[in-house]
Amino acid sequence: MDARAKLFLRRDPYDAAGSAEAFLCAVRENLAWHAARNPAYRRILDAEGVDAGMIRSEGDLARIPVIPTLYFKRNRLFTVPEGALRVGAASSGTSGSRSFVAFDAPSFRYGLAMVFFFFLRHHVLSPLPTNYIVLGPRPDRILGSGSEEDTGAGAAKTAYGTTKFAPALHREYALEITPSGPHVNEEGVSRALLRYAKQGFPVRFVGLPPYMAFLLSALRENGVKLRLNQKSKVILGGGWKQFASREIDRAEFAGLLRETLGLGPENLLEFYSAVEHPIPYCKCARGHFHVPLYSRAIIRDPVTLAPLPEGRAGLLSFVTPLMTSLPLLSVVTDDLAALRPGADCGCGIPTPYFDLLGRAGAGGAKTCAAEAAELLAKEAG
Amino acid sequence: MGAPASFLYNDNNPADMAALAEKITETLGRGTLPAEAVVAACDRLSRRIAPEEHLPALLALGLTEQRARDEIEIAQTLLSRGWLEARLRTEFPDGIAEETAFVPFASADGRQVRQRWAPLGVLLHIAAGNADALPVFSVIEGLLTGNVNLLKFPGGGDALSEAILSALIAEEPLLADQIYVFATPSDDIAGMKRLARLADGIVVWGGDEAVRAVRALSDPDTRIIEWGHKISFAYVSERGGAASDEALRGVARNICETQQLYCNSCQGIFLDTEDDGEAAAFAERFLAILEAEASRLPAPADPFVQAQKTLELRTAELEALAGAARVFRGAGVSVTLYGGGEGARLLPAIGYRNTWVRPLPRGRLLGALRPYKGHLQTAALLCADAGAGAGGGTGAGSPPEPGDRETLERLLFAAGVVRITDGASMSRAYCGEPHDGAFPLRLYARRLSVLG
Numbered sequence: 001m002d003a004r005a006k007l008f009l010r011r012d013p014y015d016a017a018g019s020a021e022a023f024l025c026a027v028r029e030n031l032a033w034h035a036a037r038n039p040a041y042r043r044i045l046d047a048e049g050v051d052a053g054m055i056r057s058e059g060d061l062a063r064i065p066v067i068p069t070l071y072f073k074r075n076r077l078f079t080v081p082e083g084a085l086r087v088g089a090a091s092s093g094t095s096g097s098r099s100f101v102a103f104d105a106p107s108f109r110y111g112l113a114m115v116f117f118f119f120l121r122h123h124v125l126s127p128l129p130t131n132y133i134v135l136g137p138r139p140d141r142i143l144g145s146g147s148e149e150d151t152g153a154g155a156a157k158t159a160y161g162t163t164k165f166a167p168a169l170h171r172e173y174a175l176e177i178t179p180s181g182p183h184v185n186e187e188g189v190s191r192a193l194l195r196y197a198k199q200g201f202p203v204r205f206v207g208l209p210p211y212m213a214f215l216l217s218a219l220r221e222n223g224v225k226l227r228l229n230q231k232s233k234v235i236l237g238g239g240w241k242q243f244a245s246r247e248i249d250r251a252e253f254a255g256l257l258r259e260t261l262g263l264g265p266e267n268l269l270e271f272y273s274a275v276e277h278p279i280p281y282c283k284c285a286r287g288h289f290h291v292p293l294y295s296r297a298i299i300r301d302p303v304t305l306a307p308l309p310e311g312r313a314g315l316l317s318f319v320t321p322l323m324t325s326l327p328l329l330s331v332v333t334d335d336l337a338a339l340r341p342g343a344d345c346g347c348g349i350p351t352p353y354f355d356l357l358g359r360a361g362a363g364g365a366k367t368c369a370a371e372a373a374e375l376l377a378k379e380a381g
Numbered sequence: 382m383g384a385p386a387s388f389l390y391n392d393n394n395p396a397d398m399a400a401l402a403e404k405i406t407e408t409l410g411r412g413t414l415p416a417e418a419v420v421a422a423c424d425r426l427s428r429r430i431a432p433e434e435h436l437p438a439l440l441a442l443g444l445t446e447q448r449a450r451d452e453i454e455i456a457q458t459l460l461s462r463g464w465l466e467a468r469l470r471t472e473f474p475d476g477i478a479e480e481t482a483f484v485p486f487a488s489a490d491g492r493q494v495r496q497r498w499a500p501l502g503v504l505l506h507i508a509a510g511n512a513d514a515l516p517v518f519s520v521i522e523g524l525l526t527g528n529v530n531l532l533k534f535p536g537g538g539d540a541l542s543e544a545i546l547s548a549l550i551a552e553e554p555l556l557a558d559q560i561y562v563f564a565t566p567s568d569d570i571a572g573m574k575r576l577a578r579l580a581d582g583i584v585v586w587g588g589d590e591a592v593r594a595v596r597a598l599s600d601p602d603t604r605i606i607e608w609g610h611k612i613s614f615a616y617v618s619e620r621g622g623a624a625s626d627e628a629l630r631g632v633a634r635n636i637c638e639t640q641q642l643y644c645n646s647c648q649g650i651f652l653d654t655e656d657d658g659e660a661a662a663f664a665e666r667f668l669a670i671l672e673a674e675a676s677r678l679p680a681p682a683d684p685f686v687q688a689q690k691t692l693e694l695r696t697a698e699l700e701a702l703a704g705a706a707r708v709f710r711g712a713g714v715s716v717t718l719y720g721g722g723e724g725a726r727l728l729p730a731i732g733y734r735n736t737w738v739r740p741l742p743r744g745r746l747l748g749a750l751r752p753y754k755g756h757l758q759t760a761a762l763l764c765a766d767a768g769a770g771a772g773g774g775t776g777a778g779s780p781p782e783p784g785d786r787e788t789l790e791r792l793l794f795a796a797g798v799v800r801i802t803d804g805a806s807m808s809r810a811y812c813g814e815p816h817d818g819a820f821p822l823r824l825y826a827r828r829l830s831v832l833g
Contacts (some may be wrong), residue, residue, distance in 0.1 A: 043702045063550040071699055271609035305695060315688050334692055337687065358690035 003029040004321060008110040013118045013292040016351045020058070023321070024292065030321035030329050031064065032132040038079040041327045042069055061319045062298050062307040064330040069276040072099040078326045080104050081162040085325060099275045104325035111278060111322060114294055119165055122269060123283050126166035128231060133189055134163060134217065135207025135236075162206040169201060174215055185217050192224040193219075193261075195228060202231040203261075209236045209253075209270075216256035227262035234263065237271040272356070276331050277318050288345050288353035295320035297354050299339045301333060313338045313357055334360040398575055401561065404527055405503060405579065408558045413500055413527035416477050419466045422553035423521060427460035438541060445678045450636045455810075459518065464812050469525065471813030472822040473498055477526070480612060491791060495831045500527035502581035502605065503582070503783040504825060506565075507595060508542070509586040516542040519584055521549075524559055526825040527700030531576055532562045547768050564798070567594065576596050582606055582825065592686035610815060611644035611758035612727065615804055616787060617663075618653035618743065628763045633674040635797045638808070640680065641732040644817075645759045645800070645808045649737035651746070653764070653789075657720040660740040664709055664718040667738060673712035675734055686733060693731040725749035729758075746792050754797035761804040764789055 007222050008024035015021070032052040034041045045051065048065045055061065071077070077100070078085070085102040103111060161321065169371055172192035174181045188369050194205045205212055212234060257263050272281040281289040291297045298307050299314040309315045317332035337354040345353050386606065411697060413453040432453045439449035458464055480497040504523040508516035516539060517531055523530040535563040550556045565572040577583060577595075582604040585595045592607050599605060615632045617624050632647055650667065652660050697717055698708045699722055714734045719726070724739040727750060741749055750757065765785050790801055799818035802809075815821075 004809045010392075020496055040703055044699060056728075065699075067699060068696045070692050075700065075703075076697065153621070161773075237675055302684050303691055305691060330694065334689065336688060358685055360692060 002106065002110075002230065003306070004106075004110050008114045008322065009292060010293060011117055012120050013114075013294070014290060014349050014351050016291070017049065017295040019293045021176055021294070023043075024055060024058070026321035027061065027064075027319060027329065028055050030324065030327075031055065031323055033077050034329065036211050036329060038077065040077055041079065058296065058373045061296055061330070062300075064319060066300065066305060066330045067327070067331045068332050069099065069274060069334060072101055072276045072326075072328075072331075076100045078102070080325050093185050100326075101275050101278075101328070102103040102179045102325055103278075103323070107323045107325050113324070114361075115280060118280050118282070118292060124162075124165050124233070124235065124269065126202070126231070128166060129169050129201050130166040130190070131199065131201055132163045133174055133192065133205045133215070134171055135204065135205055135211035137177050138173045162237075163204070166202070169199075170196075174207070174211055184214060184218065186222070189215060190219070190222060190224060193224065197226045197228055197248040200229055202229040202233070204232065205234045205236075210237060213253060213256075216253070216260050219260040224260050225262075226260065231262075232261070232267055234268045235271070236269070237273060242270065247377060274331075274333055276328055277320065277333065278328075279318065279320050284345065284347040284349055284353070286345055286347045288340075288347070288355060290342060290345070290347075290349040290351045290353040292351065294322060297337075297339055297352065299337060299354070302336070306333065308337055310341060310352070315360065316354060316356075336360060387485075396451050401426070402579060403559070404708065408504060408529055414555060414559055415523070416469060416527065418553055418555055419521070419524040420462055420469075422549055422556060423460040423465055424462035425552045426549055427544070428509050430457050430460075435541070435602050440681050441683070445638055445680045446760070447678070450754055456514065460521070465525065467812045468822065471584060471825075472820045477826075486564050489707045492833060497827050497829055498526075500511075500529075501827055502528065502827055503531065503579055504528045505531045505533065505576055505580035505583045507585045507587065507591065509537065509584065509588075509591070514539075514541050514798045515586060517545045517549075520546065520560060522821055523584070524556065525805045526822050528582075528825055530561070531580060532560070533573075533576060534564055535567075543699065554586045559626055560725075562689065567591070570598060577603060577726055578650060584608070584825070589807065604824075608819075610756065611817060612648055612729075612753070612756050613643075613759035613761075613800075613806075613807060614648050614727065615650045615761040616653070616741075616746070616789065616793060617650055618764035618785070619659075620653060620785065624763045626670065628804060629670050630674060631764070632761055633667070634670040635676045635804055635807045636671065637680070637734055639738070640729055642791045643808055647736070647804065647807055648727075648732075649739065651724075651739050651741040653743050654740050655742050657740060660720065660724075660738060660778045661718055664707070664716045664738040668714065668716045670708045670736065671714045671716065671736070676712065680734075690731055690733050690735055694735055697731065727753050743789060743792060746789075747796050750796035750798075752795075757797040757799070759800040759802060759807050760798045761807050762786070762789055762793065762801050763804065 003026040007019055007026050010019060012018075017262055024279065031050075031051075033044075035051065036043055044065045044067070050063055050065060054063060067077075073283060076214070084104050086105050086108050094128060113248075116125070169194070172185075172189055174185055174189050176185045193203075205215075254265050254268075257268065259267075266285070270283040272283075273279060277295075279292065279295045281292070284290055296319045298317045298319065299312060300317050301314050304316075313336055315332050316335045316337040317330065319330050321329060323329075336357045336359070339352050339354045341351050342350045401698055412809055416691045432450060432452065435453055435456075436446070436786055439452055440446065453665055475481055477498050480495050482493050482495045484491055484493055495755045506516060506519045506523065508519065508753075516534065520530045520532055532542075532546075541709070546560055546562065563576060565576060567573065573594075573627045577599045580599075580603055583599055584606045586594055592605075595605060595607075632650065636646045643724075649651055650662055653661055654663075694708070694710075694715055697706065700706060701708050702716070705719065707718045707720070709718065715736070717731075717735070717736060717737045718738045718804060724741050725745055725748075726739070728737075732738045793801060799815070
């Protein structure tokens, strides 16, 4: 019996208390699985003297060797033969590099089940016929191109996939890939929106935040003022990343949303996930990412990577036993965050939550040597 | 200090742009602004720079306070009369304004020709996203050579550069007609093309992406002067004696002071050896020296940068378990040793005092570094008979050959390096030094010839 069954098939994604033992059990099983089949991962475990038997309590989770997401962008660490890999997940292509991450069939099944229950909980699943604005390019325009890292096909696939959660009447795409680069399909989207508003069905916008912000700004410039069905949703995942220089304020975003589409913050669903950590997180009504029972979040010291107490800011890392295809058991992202107990939020979700504080990196202090270095890395890679 | 009305232009306004084109034509028709006017204005400005005002911006970049103060002092020096005049003398030995008259060799009719320097005309400076006042120095080079200067700021604007240029115009109002500043975003292709069409030359600071973009948007009749991104390193040969602590401390000091941020900062050390054991011993020795320098030169830590470096270092350590690399960690510093075939690659250091050592025997130096030719800049060369580089002669490896230093200089230059120094001087410029293998002022000028 796969210990994951007791975790990923649960109906309430936030029943961490009721599933604590199942979580530890699945973690031990996952660790032992990779240790027995993956010599490279075994070397990592041995270097830190860790084995499955040592994971007896939640406090032991931080001892599992933590692997930066960067590692998976540069190295293949698969536990199962590549022939057993079913679904590849490309990273969003922020810096042109993609991760070597893929699902085997069981991991994908458990992942899908998890997403189903999770979306059900957040009312993403709906039987109502829905019109869509996909904040990305048509996936069929890029899927065959063979070079996913250039086009952000991973993000587009995800956006397209999200249109399956409520029956689609029509999909309009906000991005056109032209020979000179991506081009915002303002006209098509405006036309579709007018039609959608008249039809009166719920409308869903799915994709990444920057596209939504661009779209809303364009709508305002054209004086568009609509009142969409109040069951409409703006479903956003990923971050601002390469659009950071144009990041708009959350309040400004909410204002634009209200003004152009007649939607409020309750219509906005913001997700967090990572290719190297394929677990969904959704902002609660109070704007916090609560940790579902599929994972544990550990904030780590930005220098030593040692676990930090609640409330302290550090690197956001996770433990999850979802993946058997490769050891994504304990990964550290390049996001900085702080973790607080669920009760501090007050939204009613009992599990701890994290707030994102920024992304590790040189920020504005990027200089010629750093850029030359990146360039050489690209050439040599 | 209020900027003159003509200072910041909106290139999205065709009427503005037409007026600007007319104004530039008028300025060009008035003749060349003498270099003396520019030198005098810069010199007056250099005396007015207040270090305390600019310190925070440099500290935010991660420099040590000493280094930041040095940078400001350097800026004052670079703007001083003595420095600017010496530069002009180096690049234009006959004088930038002087006319030379002579009868050409093998002239058929014995008639005299006259030659002199003249500005290129209009220079468009496209500044990189660096947080230093680099765009100002680019514009000053354009001014010294008599050009009208259009400056496109990087994305978020550049308050420091803008303030300095305003102050410069306040010193010499004539400069108002020679400096125009734009905030055009780089991805506004139409706007950039409008700017490019006004220019006789485009000075581009930035990576290959920026250079490629400028080549694409400019007409073939426009000279492009590229100051691309470069990478620098140290080459240490211990033939005939171990490198001295003092020489290695110089390299370590450069790494700590500059945080490996600059084009001329030391990224890592190539060691002239085949022997991985020797390289490991060297890496450990250098780690101790680097650690000592780092503790002497504490640097303000940006937690976001620190976190990034932690992740990279952790990744390198995990990778080392599978490969031929070893990570030596010290307090706030690290040295990654790449053995085997990895030695022959010039790859980025993690930076911020996380450096590398790669064994690269001289026999393979040229072949290994040639692929990076266009991107090489400074090499700190530490070897026997190099004065500062020669050690106590404890006899590591074989004895030095006569002319050892010349041999290694020749190899490094042949590989594409344009500047050789000792470790401590890698990021220190001297007056009249060529930049990335060229005399920049000459690139902003034309040599005119008049017959009859």
